[in-house]
Amino acid sequence: MTKTDLVARMAVAGGWTKVGAEKALRALLAGIQSSLKRGQPVTLVGFGTFSARDAVAKAFGAVRVRPKVALNGDEKHRWGEVRWEGTPGEQSVWVIAASRTRHTEVRDVALKGTGPLVRAIPHLKSFSPVRAMALGVPLGFVQGREDDPTLWNKYLSTAVDLSDGIAVVVGVNSSSGFADHVFIVVKHAPSPATYNVVLAWRERPHEIQAPGDDDRTRR
Numbered sequence: 177m178t179k180t181d182l183v184a185r186m187a188v189a190g191g192w193t194k195v196g197a198e199k200a201l202r203a204l205l206a207g208i209q210s211s212l213k214r215g216q217p218v219t220l221v222g223f224g225t226f227s228a229r230d231a232v233a234k235a236f237g238a239v240r241v242r243p244k245v246a247l248n249g250d251e252k253h254r255w256g257e258v259r260w261e262g263t264p265g266e267q268s269v270w271v272i273a274a275s276r277t278r279h280t281e282v283r284d285v286a287l288k289g290t291g292p293l294v295r296a297i298p299h300l301k302s303f304s305p306v307r308a309m310a311l312g313v314p315l316g317f318v319q320g321r322e323d324d325p326t327l328w329n330k331y332l333s334t335a336v337d338l339s340d341g342i343a344v345v346v347g348v349n350s351s352s353g354f355a356d357h358v359f360i361v362v363k364h365a366p367s368p369a370t371y372n373v374v375l376a377w378r379e380r381p382h383e384i385q386a387p388g389d390d391d392r393t394r395r
Contacts, residue, residue, distance in 0.1 A: 235321060236269040236345075236361060237328035262364035267338075272358040272375070279377035280355040282346045285310045288372035289340035290365060298346040307337035315347035315357055338363045342371045352380075 179201070187197040233240050241260040262268055284297045287309050296310035311332070321327045336343045338361065347357035355377075362371055 231323045231325075232271065233269055234325045235323065235327040236267065236359060237333065238267040238269040238361070239263075241268045262362075264364050264366045266364050268362050268364065270360040270362070272360070273355075279379055280349065280353065281378050281380045282356045282358060283376045283378045285344050285346075285376070286372075286374040287340070287342050287344065288370075289342035289362075290369060291340035293372075294340070296344075298344065298348075300348070301332075301335050307335055309337045309340065309343045310346065311336050311343070312346045312348050315349045318345070318347045318357070318359070336361065341365055341369065342373070344373065344375075 183194055183197045183201055186192065186201060187194045190197065190200075192200070230240055239262075241262055243258045243260040246257040246259075258270065260268065282298055284295060286293060286295045288294070294309055296308065298310040298312040299308065300312040300314075313332070318327070321331070332345060336345065341363045343361050345359040345361065347359065349356045358375060360373055
């Protein structure tokens with residue numbers, strides 16, 4: 177669904193004009209961004225929670241940054257875009273956490289940092305010495321240690337490959353009907369850089385009702 181689609185649905189549901197619906201959507205997004213900048217979480221029942229807590233950043237060995245967010249869905253922004261200023265060598269972490277959605281499993285990811293485009297499947301953390309740009313970790317493990325500043329250094333850094341400046345840690349959700357959480361970790365480059373992430377979602381195989389639905393994905 178694009179921004180235009182959302183405005184159209186809001187206009188129909190609320191009995192508004194499209195201009196009025198777009199103003200309401202802009203006001204909503206402005207309120208969300210304002211709260212996040214003040215460090216306050218925003219919860220939309222049935223959708224998810226947006227948060228920018230200092231504790232989560234510290235757990236991932238990251239620092240808080242103040243982003244400028246542009247949602248996708250118009251001619252200028254075909255993809256969601258986030259801009260921020262960071263100190264070279266420091267890390268930032270970006271969290272995608274939807275509470276309920278049809279597509280609950282991250283099937284694979286595509287990452288483009290300072291190196292070539294890489295497509296990866298997030299495999300669960302193992303004792304292998306090989307680092308990965310896409311790592312799967314039980315979500316309960318991550319959530320139980322979100323206030324632990326040693327999470328990154330003690331458990332994740334040895335398994336995550338940040339050589340291209342970007343990696344993804346997928347918190348695999350074991351609760352039926354609830355989506356995985358995605359933690360995008362970025363290591364700030366010495367000069368301005370662009371990082372690209374594409375997530376491919378699907379219904380979990382054990383949650384699919386009809387045969388053949390396991391190939392349905394959403395990006």
